[in-house]
Amino acid sequence: MRYSIGNIFLSATFCFLSATFSLAQEISLEPILISSSRLEQKFLRSGEGKNYGEISSYPVYSLPDLLQYFSSVDIRRRSAYGIQADLSIRGSNFQQTLVLFDGLNLNDPQTAHHNLDLPLTMFDIERIEVLRGQASGLYGGGAFGGVVSIFTKKPEGKKIFYQTSRGEFNSWNQAISVTHPLGDFASRFSYEYKQSSAYKPETDFIQRNFYSNIVHGFGEGEMDFVYGFTDKDFGASTFYSKYFPRQEEHTRTDFLRLGLKANDSTTSFYYRRHWDNFLLDRTRPGWNENTHTSYIYGGQFIKREETPWGNLAWGLDFAYDKISSTKLNKHSRNREAIFLEWGNGFKEKYIFNLSLREDYYSYWGSEFSPNLNFGYLIEPNFKLHSSFGKAFRVPSYTELYYQDAANIGNSSLLPEHAFSWEMGLDKTIGDNLFSITFFKRKTRNTIDWVRENSADTTWEAKNIGEIFFKGVEFNYRLMNRDKYIFSLERFGYSYLEAERKADLGLSKYVLDHLQHQFLLGLRNLLPWGFVQTWNLNYKERTTGSGGFLLDSRIAKNIFQKNFNLEIFLEGTNLTNTNYQEITDVAMPGRWLSWGLKFEF
Numbered sequence: 200m201r202y203s204i205g206n207i208f209l210s211a212t213f214c215f216l217s218a219t220f221s222l223a224q225e226i227s228l229e230p231i232l233i234s235s236s237r238l239e240q241k242f243l244r245s246g247e248g249k250n251y252g253e254i255s256s257y258p259v260y261s262l263p264d265l266l267q268y269f270s271s272v273d274i275r276r277r278s279a280y281g282i283q284a285d286l287s288i289r290g291s292n293f294q295q296t297l298v299l300f301d302g303l304n305l306n307d308p309q310t311a312h313h314n315l316d317l318p319l320t321m322f323d324i325e326r327i328e329v330l331r332g333q334a335s336g337l338y339g340g341g342a343f344g345g346v347v348s349i350f351t352k353k354p355e356g357k358k359i360f361y362q363t364s365r366g367e368f369n370s371w372n373q374a375i376s377v378t379h380p381l382g383d384f385a386s387r388f389s390y391e392y393k394q395s396s397a398y399k400p401e402t403d404f405i406q407r408n409f410y411s412n413i414v415h416g417f418g419e420g421e422m423d424f425v426y427g428f429t430d431k432d433f434g435a436s437t438f439y440s441k442y443f444p445r446q447e448e449h450t451r452t453d454f455l456r457l458g459l460k461a462n463d464s465t466t467s468f469y470y471r472r473h474w475d476n477f478l479l480d481r482t483r484p485g486w487n488e489n490t491h492t493s494y495i496y497g498g499q500f501i502k503r504e505e506t507p508w509g510n511l512a513w514g515l516d517f518a519y520d521k522i523s524s525t526k527l528n529k530h531s532r533n534r535e536a537i538f539l540e541w542g543n544g545f546k547e548k549y550i551f552n553l554s555l556r557e558d559y560y561s562y563w564g565s566e567f568s569p570n571l572n573f574g575y576l577i578e579p580n581f582k583l584h585s586s587f588g589k590a591f592r593v594p595s596y597t598e599l600y601y602q603d604a605a606n607i608g609n610s611s612l613l614p615e616h617a618f619s620w621e622m623g624l625d626k627t628i629g630d631n632l633f634s635i636t637f638f639k640r641k642t643r644n645t646i647d648w649v650r651e652n653s654a655d656t657t658w659e660a661k662n663i664g665e666i667f668f669k670g671v672e673f674n675y676r677l678m679n680r681d682k683y684i685f686s687l688e689r690f691g692y693s694y695l696e697a698e699r700k701a702d703l704g705l706s707k708y709v710l711d712h713l714q715h716q717f718l719l720g721l722r723n724l725l726p727w728g729f730v731q732t733w734n735l736n737y738k739e740r741t742t743g744s745g746g747f748l749l750d751s752r753i754a755k756n757i758f759q760k761n762f763n764l765e766i767f768l769e770g771t772n773l774t775n776t777n778y779q780e781i782t783d784v785a786m787p788g789r790w791l792s793w794g795l796k797f798e799f
Contacts, residue, residue, distance in 0.1 A: 244330055263281030268718065319429075327349055549575055622638075638668075666699050
């Protein structure tokens with residue numbers, strides 16, 4: 200790695216500030232309590248959440264980079280700044296995790312490699328919740344290992360946010376977000392530009408994000424309109440094949456939503472278009488070039504009611520998706536769903552929640568997904584929670600129809616299914632929250648790419664039968680903290696093991712999961728009002744390979760009337776560890792950045 204005078208100065212500054220005696224300063228951060236229900240019943244499932252205040256304290260510039268700090272979440276990145284990443288929870292593969300955008304399922308029908316191509320900036324995120332475990336009874340297909348829910352900010356008042364940063368490898372980030380009323384309408388417009396020359400050959404990128412939200416309130420309701428896009432043009436060195444290091448990819452996602460809230464009901468209509476152009480060798484345009492365009496047209500209706508027998512939420516969900524591709528040809532399908540959720544509490548100690556959902560697919564028929572959650576308050580600060588349920592997932596277009604010299608899809612694939620069970624305890628002692636959860640999952644008709652034990656054979660998409668998963672999660676979180684000179688903010692450890700009943704050769708995705716994951720978050724105060732955060736992450740896969748990554752951020756806020764300026768210095772992979780999250784795709788070494796952010 201090359202070092203300039205600026206890099207040496209930044210590294211020295213890190214060491215100096217880290218070693219200096221800390222001074223006390225009041226710190227406060229509101230906790231997020233995860234709801235596994237549209238009825239907002241708490242403590243029934245295992246999960247974790249972060250709001251904007253906490254999100255802004257991490258050295259991240261993208262959603263995939265942020266998700267690596269969630270326990271039991273496995274983010275497998277192919278590049279810096281979250282240019283492309285695969286998401287999994289509790290050992291699910293990247294196809295078996297659901298991503299919700301303000302409650303809407305936007306999983307890409309072509310391939311889940313694009314599930315995190317979301318049209319928004321970091322300024323637009325109000326909070327992120329990670330629900331661990333099955334959730335098809337609530338949200339439909341794809342929720343085997345868990346759900347990531349992104350909730351966006353509502354435009355209120357007049358505000359301007361601006362951030363600029365520079366870093367190594369000619370990285371540059373500019374972002375602006377403006378909230379301002381337009382007559383009777385509240386509005387929010389955000390734009391972000393990110394680029395880097397490359398941390399290794401063919402890893403350069405340019406990314407543009409845009410998000411807008413216009414809201415009109417009336418009586419007890421409101422109507423809102425959302426439009427956004429994300430556009431990425433990047434070198435994809437060894438992303439999909441180690442034999443072609445000069446790959447290139449260009450993707451664009453457009454999203455549009457029209458929503459209406461009135462009394463206790465919500466109606467949404469949405470459209471998503473994803474375009475993907477891939478070159479196996481960027482020096483040979485037209486040779487092994489693939490172009491895919493997928494579309495989703497959908498709608499959702501939700502009604503909430505209070506009854507003498509408890510709270511109810513019910514609704515309808517429908518979507519039509521299609522693809523036009525030089526590699527996959529043209530295909531389409533549609534689904535409709537009806538869902539019902541009931542919840543109630545008894546004697547101030549017992550909480551029950553039941554969700555039932557029926558999905559119908561034009562190609563595979565009906566899928567029924569029940570889920571039962573139970574909570575028991577042992578003591579005011581000591582809770583037991585458990586959950587049982589089914590999940591399912593239909594194959595992607597890539598699994599069904601992709602064909603090349605190394606991979607063969609299978610148009611006869613059946614949907615995969617899972618039955619999951621979990622039980623956990625949550626204990627609060629003062630400002631300290633402790634939780635432990637045990638879980639099991641059995642999948643059948645599991646979809647994976649497999650081949651014989653030879654590098655010369657092709658990968659084939661198949662239903663490979665039954666897989667058994669079991670694991671344990673332990674998490675600690677400090678809540679409502681203030682006047683701590685040094686604090687352990689959070690700690691997480693998860694263990695997972697899997698067993699396949701029949702040996703069908705080599706597995707490409709299903710059994711390549713994290714076996715051990717360790718997360719540690721620290722925070723300390725520095726002189727002159729600086730605050731430093733530390734994030735240590737250890738991952739070890741079933742192959743036995745593992746390693747530590749250390750990130751840190753130093754920031755100072757300068758408050759004036761109606762104005763807040765933050766200056767920051769941050770670094771990722773400070774130990775300069777050589778590591779890979781995707782086989783044969785080397786990730787960056789030490790990466791230092793600095794910048795400022797202000798709002799008024």
